[in-house]
Amino acid sequence: MTAMIRSTAIVPQLHIDNLSCRYERPHLFSGRRNKTPPAVDDVSFAVGAGETLALVGESGSGKSTIARTIAGLFPAAAGRLRYGGHDLTLPVERRAAELRRLIQIIFQNPDASLNRRHRIGSIIARPLRLFFGLSDADSRQEVASLLEAVRLPTDYAERFPSEISGGERQRVAIARALAARPSLLLCDEIVSALDVSAQATILELLRSIQTQTRLSMLFITHDLAVVRWFADRVAVLYRGHLCEVGPVERVFAPPYHPYTSLLLEAVPVFGRRREAAGDAASPAVTSSPPTTGCAFASQCRHRIDGLCRSAEPPWRQVAPGHAIRCHLEASDLNRITGRAATGARLQVAAAQKS
Amino acid sequence: MTAAAHDLMTVASLTVDYRQQGQWHSVIRDLSLAVRRGEILGLAGESGCGKSTLASVLLGERRGERRLRAGSVQFDGIDLSTLRARELRRLRGVRLALVPQNGGASLTPTLRIGSLFAETLRAHRPHMNKAELAAEARRQLSQVGLPDPTGALARFPHQFSGGQQQRIALALALCRMPDLLILDEPTTGQDAMTRRGIIDLLIRLRLSSRMSMLYVSHDLATLSEICDRIAIMHAGEIVEIGQMEDVLLRPRHPYTRALVASIPRLEAPPDPALLPASRRTPERITA
Numbered sequence: 001m002t003a004m005i006r007s008t009a010i011v012p013q014l015h016i017d018n019l020s021c022r023y024e025r026p027h028l029f030s031g032r033r034n035k036t037p038p039a040v041d042d043v044s045f046a047v048g049a050g051e052t053l054a055l056v057g058e059s060g061s062g063k064s065t066i067a068r069t070i071a072g073l074f075p076a077a078a079g080r081l082r083y084g085g086h087d088l089t090l091p092v093e094r095r096a097a098e099l100r101r102l103i104q105i106i107f108q109n110p111d112a113s114l115n116r117r118h119r120i121g122s123i124i125a126r127p128l129r130l131f132f133g134l135s136d137a138d139s140r141q142e143v144a145s146l147l148e149a150v151r152l153p154t155d156y157a158e159r160f161p162s163e164i165s166g167g168e169r170q171r172v173a174i175a176r177a178l179a180a181r182p183s184l185l186l187c188d189e190i191v192s193a194l195d196v197s198a199q200a201t202i203l204e205l206l207r208s209i210q211t212q213t214r215l216s217m218l219f220i221t222h223d224l225a226v227v228r229w230f231a232d233r234v235a236v237l238y239r240g241h242l243c244e245v246g247p248v249e250r251v252f253a254p255p256y257h258p259y260t261s262l263l264l265e266a267v268p269v270f271g272r273r274r275e276a277a278g279d280a281a282s283p284a285v286t287s288s289p290p291t292t293g294c295a296f297a298s299q300c301r302h303r304i305d306g307l308c309r310s311a312e313p314p315w316r317q318v319a320p321g322h323a324i325r326c327h328l329e330a331s332d333l334n335r336i337t338g339r340a341a342t343g344a345r346l347q348v349a350a351a352q353k354s
Numbered sequence: 355m356t357a358a359a360h361d362l363m364t365v366a367s368l369t370v371d372y373r374q375q376g377q378w379h380s381v382i383r384d385l386s387l388a389v390r391r392g393e394i395l396g397l398a399g400e401s402g403c404g405k406s407t408l409a410s411v412l413l414g415e416r417r418g419e420r421r422l423r424a425g426s427v428q429f430d431g432i433d434l435s436t437l438r439a440r441e442l443r444r445l446r447g448v449r450l451a452l453v454p455q456n457g458g459a460s461l462t463p464t465l466r467i468g469s470l471f472a473e474t475l476r477a478h479r480p481h482m483n484k485a486e487l488a489a490e491a492r493r494q495l496s497q498v499g500l501p502d503p504t505g506a507l508a509r510f511p512h513q514f515s516g517g518q519q520q521r522i523a524l525a526l527a528l529c530r531m532p533d534l535l536i537l538d539e540p541t542t543g544q545d546a547m548t549r550r551g552i553i554d555l556l557i558r559l560r561l562s563s564r565m566s567m568l569y570v571s572h573d574l575a576t577l578s579e580i581c582d583r584i585a586i587m588h589a590g591e592i593v594e595i596g597q598m599e600d601v602l603l604r605p606r607h608p609y610t611r612a613l614v615a616s617i618p619r620l621e622a623p624p625d626p627a628l629l630p631a632s633r634r635t636p637e638r639i640t641a
Contacts, residue, residue, distance in 0.1 A: 050631070058548070059515060059516075060515065165401070193542075194401075195400045197616045200625075203628055223618065224546065228618070229629060232632050263547070264620070268575040269579070270617060271599060271602045273580065273582075273599075274579050
């Protein structure tokens with residue numbers, strides 16, 4: 001399965017093999033650890049140089065946990081993580097400075113990730129001092145050019161985070177990440193809180209930086225409309241389980257994993273009012289995922305009784321580099337999910353373009 | 355029908371100022387707007403354009419650092435500025451309701467969900483006994499798609515995720531069956547499935563009741579799914595208002611056009627500069 005996902009033209013740099021993560025707290029009194037279901041369960045993928053892999057899924061699907069594990073902020077319970085020749089299973093404080101420099105993470109909320117008592121200039125200068133040993137005087141010029149790179153006026157260096165808008169703060173967070181000259185950027189819902197014009201500015205900015213530097217990105221989001229145009233490849237995560245991986249063009253076209261199909265249907269169609277609510281609410285998500293069978297079985301409209309709840313679904317390669325983890329065969333998925341409204345919608349769009 | 359008869363809430367030539375470091379700055383300028391009976395009106399604009407201030411003024415909220423310099427806000431013929439605090443509270447509790455932007459923060463952290471509902475429901479349905487109150491709360495919670503409503507009643511707000519807190523806040527507003535529901539960014543930051551659930555619920559309400567809604571959001575795609583009309587706000591003014599299809603598909607104001615153009619859409623490719631290098635050649639989809 002891992003080999004399949006890596007069969008892209010680009011040489012992969014980040015390798016995640018069979019990663020599992022678990023949040024478990026020892027009981028307050030007994031000290032016993034209760035067995036919680038893993039937040040990330042046997043996830044494998046790779047990100048190539050200069051490539052953008054989008055990781056999509058609902059809140060609680062384990063997207064952020066994966067990013068935090070790669071950044072060394074959360075321990076992996078099992079699995080192998082490598083970046084180039086570096087082992088990523090080490091926590092961030094035990095990683096070599098070079099590795100810490102190469103992988104940078106940007107969080108959703110810049111209000112929480114920027115120190116509000118520091119001026120923007122000193123926020124951006126910190127990685128310059130840390131990784132390149134630049135003095136304050138030397139870093140001034142570099143800070144100015146980083147501010148220019150994220151299209152902020154250079155006099156913003158003197159301001160405090162509270163004195164600028166949310167979109168501008170997110171650009172400061174990006175400038176700080178870029179100051180380390182990373183080769184892999186972990187972007188955790190970085191545009192979700194911003195309004196559309198600020199979103200467009202930031203996406204365009206990241207794209208132009210990527211074109212210049214061959215930066216790799218793990219782009220975590222729940223906004224499929226952004227993924228559709230911004231990513232090279234996409235991995236769909238459902239409650240800690242990967243269910244579909246492939247190039248964006250493939251994943252956004254039939255056959256779909258039943259969950260991907262559901263996610264795509266949930267994206268609003270711009271300019272079309274819905275006159276009816278969806279076909280009843282999907283069955284309520286139970287608080288813990290099933291321990292056997294397919295993680296998505298309880299919500300799946302195409303579940304095969306007696307199979308999906310008991311047996312782990314196999315990975316099926318449906319096209320080069322495109323894999324779906326489902327008991328249903330590609331031809332069945334094509335027939336069942338390909339007719340879904342979204343499939344038709346995207347194909348019409350594709351036909352109009354060509 | 356006269357304007358007054360089919361308008362539930364009317365804002366006429368409203369100017370609102372905020373005081374900052376001793377100086378008054380206007381954040382809403384000469385704004386006129388009406389929410390019609392039974393309609394869902396979308397109010398869109400970027401952060402800082404005054405949307406949330408307008409929502410707060412429509413609720414009759416009064417704050418020291420803010421003043422209504424000119425104009426009026428009328429709800430069903432009642433000028434909100436003439437009401438005493440107690441009358442305003444009664445109006446807000448029964449006929450006017452708000453789901454605030456950060457719904458979770460509006461839930462009293464020390465009260466269990468069951469008590470929050472009991473408090474709200476008792477004000478509106480004084481005849482209900484304990485069992486009826488609990489049953490009604492469960493009904494409302496399952497209506498907003500919260501898993502395990504019975505268990506939820508015994509839990510505290512912090513035991514729910516942000517999206518669930520938002521839905522609880524919505525359920526609390528809905529159990530009053532207000533004439534006008536003001537929703538301030540109810541789906542922002544929520545993932546696609548949660549957003550779908552909230553939108554489905556609002557559509558069902560729209561079909562089954564005559565509740566009017568003012569839906570404040572910067573997410574034009576979501577607004578287009580449920581709104582009858584849309585108003586676009588920019589720098590404290592309404593720059594364009596009309597039927598949803600007219601405003602979003604045939605925008606006339608340059609600001610609306612720019613806003614519409616910047617929306618990421620599943621169907622339509624954006625500026626080619628946004629595409630990754632590997633995808634700048636024409637895309638071919640083989641089914």
